[in-house]
Each structure stands twice: as structure tokens, then as C-alpha cells.
Amino acid sequence: MPLRIDVITIFPDYFAPLQLSLMGKAQQSGLVTIAIHDLREFTSDRHRSVDDTPYGGGAGMVMTPEPWGQAIDAVVTDQSTLIVPTPAGKLFSQPVAAELAHSTHLIFACGRYEGIDQRVVEYYRPRIDVRELSIGDYVLAGGDVATLAMIEASVRLVPGVLGNPESLVEESHQLPGVEYPSYTKPPTWRGLDVPEVLLSGHHDQIARWRAEQSTIRTTHNRPDLLPGS
Numbered sequence: 620m621p622l623r624i625d626v627i628t629i630f631p632d633y634f635a636p637l638q639l640s641l642m643g644k645a646q647q648s649g650l651v652t653i654a655i656h657d658l659r660e661f662t663s664d665r666h667r668s669v670d671d672t673p674y675g676g677g678a679g680m681v682m683t684p685e686p687w688g689q690a691i692d693a694v695v696t697d698q699s700t701l702i703v704p705t706p707a708g709k710l711f712s713q714p715v716a717a718e719l720a721h722s723t724h725l726i727f728a729c730g731r732y733e734g735i736d737q738r739v740v741e742y743y744r745p746r747i748d749v750r751e752l753s754i755g756d757y758v759l760a761g762g763d764v765a766t767l768a769m770i771e772a773s774v775r776l777v778p779g780v781l782g783n784p785e786s787l788v789e790e791s792h793q794l795p796g797v798e799y800p801s802y803t804k805p806p807t808w809r810g811l812d813v814p815e816v817l818l819s820g821h822h823d824q825i826a827r828w829r830a831e832q833s834t835i836r837t838t839h840n841r842p843d844l845l846p847g848s
């Protein structure tokens with residue numbers, strides 16, 4: 620069953636990169652189909668407006684619910700998962716990407732301005748799986764880049780999309796923490812040598828060295844990922 624993805628956005632051109640490289644091949648392989656929809660196609664006024672002033676005051680504009688209702692209704696089925704990127708969402712992560720990779724149908728609602736009227740989430744929540752997701756603790760100008768990141772992270776986990784599945788096996792068995800450093804030819808570059816152990820062919824020593832390097836890097840860069848933290 621291929622994964623179907625519908626993206627609703629006011630900037631369809633943001634999603635041109637999905638036709639390239641791995642994402643492009645995934646679509647050609649028939650494992651994934653991705654359709655991009657312009658939210659303004661679902662407006663009914665002459666100005667094709669999608670935003671208005673926020674109730675309760677506050678800076679900026681909020682996206683009105685009706686165009687979203689029309690656009691989502693045009694693609695939704697009872698198998699759909701609606702994903703709404705937002706700084707206020709649960710944190711997207713590799714386990715979430717793995718869940719999404721095994722879905723049947725994903726609808727991404729890419730907001731702009733200061734966000735989407737919350738009643739869109741409230742309306743669909745009793746009907747389908749709705750997930751408000753953040754990709755990190757920083758504020759983007761809209762949900763489009765967050766959607767690109769989540770699609771890329773999820774689609775690469777769809778069985779058959781990645782050429783070399785063993786890299787996923789290694790990724791999934793990764794120790795808690797960050798990955799070890801990687802090296803390739805030449806053995807010396809600008810006076811810098813590849814760590815000797817990696818040229819030794821002693822696979823158990825290499826595995827030990829890589830585990831040590833992962834721990835050193837995790838301690839330095841991501842102590843929050845250390846076991847027991």
C-alpha cells in the first residue's frame with residue numbers, strides 16, 4: 620500500500636525540492652505519492668484571502684478556518700492523519716518519523732502568518748488522527764519548511780525507498796546518543812590522517828572505537844541524550 624501525502628500550502632513552490640533526488644525517486648517507484656495543493660484554490664472571495672485579524676488582539680494575522688476546511692475536506696478519508704506543524708506542537712522525532720512512514724495517508728496543513736484558527740484542529744480531531752508537531756524550539760515563518768523536514772525524515776523510512784536498507788538497520792541500532800564520526804579516502808588529507816583503527820580491519824576494535832566516539836560526542840554535544848539523563 621503506497622503512502623499518500625497531500626500538502627496544503629499558500630506556497631506550493633516551496634515543495635519543488637520533493638521532485639528531486641531521493642524524494643523524486645520514491646515517487647517514481649510508486650512507494651509514495653505526494654500532491655501539493657494551493658490553499659487559495661479553496662477560497663471563495665475575489666481577493667482569495669486566507670487570513671484576518673486575531674480575536675483578543677495581538678500582533679499579526681491568523682489564517683481563517685473556512686479555506687482550510689474546504690481544502691482538507693477535498694482530500695480527507697477516514698484513513699487520514701492530519702499533521703499541523705506549529706511551534707506549540709509535540710516534538711517531531713525519529714520514532715514519530717517511523718510512525719508516519721507506516722501511515723496510509725498524511726495531510727500536512729502548512730500554516731503561515733501567526734498560525735491557523737484552532738477550530739480547524741478542533742473540527743477534525745474527533746474525526747481523524749490529528750497531530751500538532753514542532754520540529755524544534757525555534758520559530759519559523761510558516762509550516763512549509765517543517766513539513767519538508769518531516770516528509771524527508773519519514774519517507775526515507777518507507778520500506779524500499781532507501782537503496783541501502785542496512786544503513787537504516789545501523790541507524791535503528793544506534794546507541795543512545797549521537798553517531799560516531801565518519802571518514803573515507805584519501806587516508807591523509809591536508810596532513811590529517813584517518814584514525815588508525817579504522818584502517819586496521821579489526822572489526823571488534825572498530826566497533827569499540829565507534830562506541831567511544833559516540834559517547835564522547837554525545838557528552839560534548841548532546842548530554843541530554845546520555846542514558847540516565
Ligand SMILES: Nc1cc(-c2ccc3ccn(Cc4ccc(CN5CCCCC5)cc4)c3c2)n[nH]1
Nearest residue numbers: 704705706730731734754755758759760761762
Ligand atoms: N518547529 C516550528 C514550527 C514552526 C511553525 C509552524 C507553522 C507556522 C505557521 C505560522 N508560523 C509562524 C509563527 C508561528 C507562531 C508565532 C508566535 N505565536 C503566534 C500566535 C500568538 C502567540 C505567538 C509566530 C510566527 C509557523 C511556525 N516554527 N517552528
